[in-house]
Amino acid sequence: MSKVSYYTAEGLKKLREELDQLESVERPRVTNDISEARDKGDLSENAEYHAAKEEQSLLEFKIAQLKNVVASARLIDESQLDTSKVLALSTVKIKNTANNMVVSYTLVANSEADFKSGKISVDSPIGKGLLGKKVGEIAEVNVPNGIMKFEILEITRS
Known part of the structure; x- marks a missing residue:
């Protein structure tokens, strides 16, 4: 279980905006990069493909972490x-x-x-x-x- 953190309205808004940016902008861009690299041929020797897959892995990890933080965030009055x-x-x-x-x-x-x-x-x-x-x-x-x-x-x- 993740630890509860307390945020101001402004701080929580920034977290949600960052999560939205990662999910709606960065994720489609990385998916597109993978698709383009895949179209270039042999995947075993395709550095672009491997770099894009690694970037996707890191991005998904960051998204999961941020979702956890937002889910356990509490707004302070x-x-x-x-x-x-x-x-x-x-x-x-x-x-x-x-x-x-x-x-x-x-x-x-x-x-x-x-x-x-x-x-x-x-x-x-x-x-x-x-x-x-x-x-x-x-x-x-x-x-x-x-x-x-x-x-x-x-x-x-x-």
């Missing part, structure tokens, strides 16, 4: 979320207790994570460490080079 503790879709201002550096992150589903725009996965080490914490608490996060401590300064909804 942001207006119903508790702002007293860190949850998925929380924007959290934290302070690294070692160097007093203050940063803000929004916790999102894996497929929506984008570190450059301040969106981290709830499944990342920092995301896992922050979940359930309240303002004023210290989150101890296991990272590859030890334990980092973050003080929760503020929790908001984006």
Whole structure:
């Protein structure tokens, strides 16, 4: 059974659009490539045919994975979320207790994570460490080079 992931309306829409693109545009294109390569003769020595078949295999795998993600996706009603503790879709201002550096992150589903725009996965080490914490608490996060401590300064909804 696949793991349930929580998405914003925008994030879920992007997933569905990507799935639709793969099924309605990419799949017919790859099928056409296979057909054209097959028409060129001997399949045992036809590199184009083998490349197209491999592309089809990878595409079908990606489609199956995306269907699984969409099937197990749950839409979050942001207006119903508790702002007293860190949850998925929380924007959290934290302070690294070692160097007093203050940063803000929004916790999102894996497929929506984008570190450059301040969106981290709830499944990342920092995301896992922050979940359930309240303002004023210290989150101890296991990272590859030890334990980092973050003080929760503020929790908001984006």
